[in-house]
Amino acid sequence: MSLPPELSCLQVGAGAEGEAALATLEKQLICPICLELFNKPVVILPCQHNLCRKCANELYQPSLFQARTTMQVNSGRFRCPSCRQEVVLDRHGVYGLPRNLLVENIIDVYKQEVINNSKAENCKTQKQSVCEKFDRVFLILEERRKVMTQQISSEQEEKTSHAQSLVRRYGDSVEANSKLVERAVSSMEEPDMAAFVQFCKMFLKNQFCKMFLKNQWCKMFLKKQWWKRSLKNQWWKRSLKNQW
Ligand SMILES: [Zn+2]
Numbered sequence: 589m590s591l592p593p594e595l596s597c598l599q600v601g602a603g604a605e606g607e608a609a610l611a612t613l614e615k616q617l618i619c620p621i622c623l624e625l626f627n628k629p630v631v632i633l634p635c636q637h638n639l640c641r642k643c644a645n646e647l648y649q650p651s652l653f654q655a656r657t658t659m660q661v662n663s664g665r666f667r668c669p670s671c672r673q674e675v676v677l678d679r680h681g682v683y684g685l686p687r688n689l690l691v692e693n694i695i696d697v698y699k700q701e702v703i704n705n706s707k708a709e710n711c712k713t714q715k716q717s718v719c720e721k722f723d724r725v726f727l728i729l730e731e732r733r734k735v736m737t738q739q740i741s742s743e744q745e746e747k748t749s750h751a752q753s754l755v756r757r758y759g760d761s762v763e764a765n766s767k768l769v770e771r772a773v774s775s776m777e778e779p780d781m782a783a784f785v786q787f788c789k790m791f792l793k794n795q796f797c798k799m800f801l802k803n804q805w806c807k808m809f810l811k812k813q814w815w816k817r818s819l820k821n822q823w824w825k826r827s828l829k830n831q832w
């Protein structure tokens with residue numbers, strides 16, 4: 589909305605300057621009778637001062653009463669409350685005074701501007717509150733990030749030191765084993781080695797079978813011995829019983 593020149597002071601925005609400009613304008617829009625913002629319709633007096641038509645009518649009423657008593661109905665006079673200049677009304681009374689449409693428009697714009705300012709203020713407060721919440725969340729996340737980073741780095745250090753200790757402990761044997769494997773591979777490449785390995789395998793298998801059978805035979809022998817001994821014991825017990 590484009591503002592009339594009288595309202596150019598409102599274009600400074602919703603900051604402190606805007607609020608000061610609004611306060612200055614508000615003083616210009618206060619009715620000297622009801623001490624509030626002019627109520628529409630607003631009438632302009634011949635001295636260029638403004639009044640709510642309702643307030644002008646209240647000023648005019650005593651003279652109307654006077655007029656009634658002197659039979660001069662619908663005509664009268666009163667003094668401007670701002671400059672004390674006498675205002676003479678025609679037969680239309682306060683309805684004969686011209687309306688000040690410019691002031692009425694200014695009041696509309698002023699009211700709209702006050703609403704906009706309060707909305708802007710609300711918006712600013714909400715924005716500030718969101719920013720504060722965001723800052724708090726950011727601080728919490730930052731704190732958690734630090735804790736997690738510390739935890740991860742300590743775990744990493746622990747694992748690294750464990751791996752290093754494993755390397756220290758088993759490094760030599762791994763090296764020896766790899767050398768052994770290398771030697772075995774190179775010896776496998778020698779001629780007749782595969783046949784020799786096959787022979788060793790068969791030999792070990794035979795030895796294992798023999799040991800197993802021997803073991804079985806030993807078990808059976810021991811079992812027989814145990815039976816014999818147990819029968820002998822029983823015979824002794826019986827003979828002793830008979831003697832007693
Ligand atoms: Zn008034």
Ligand SMILES: [Zn+2]
Nearest residue numbers: 635637668671
């Ligand atoms: Zn005046």
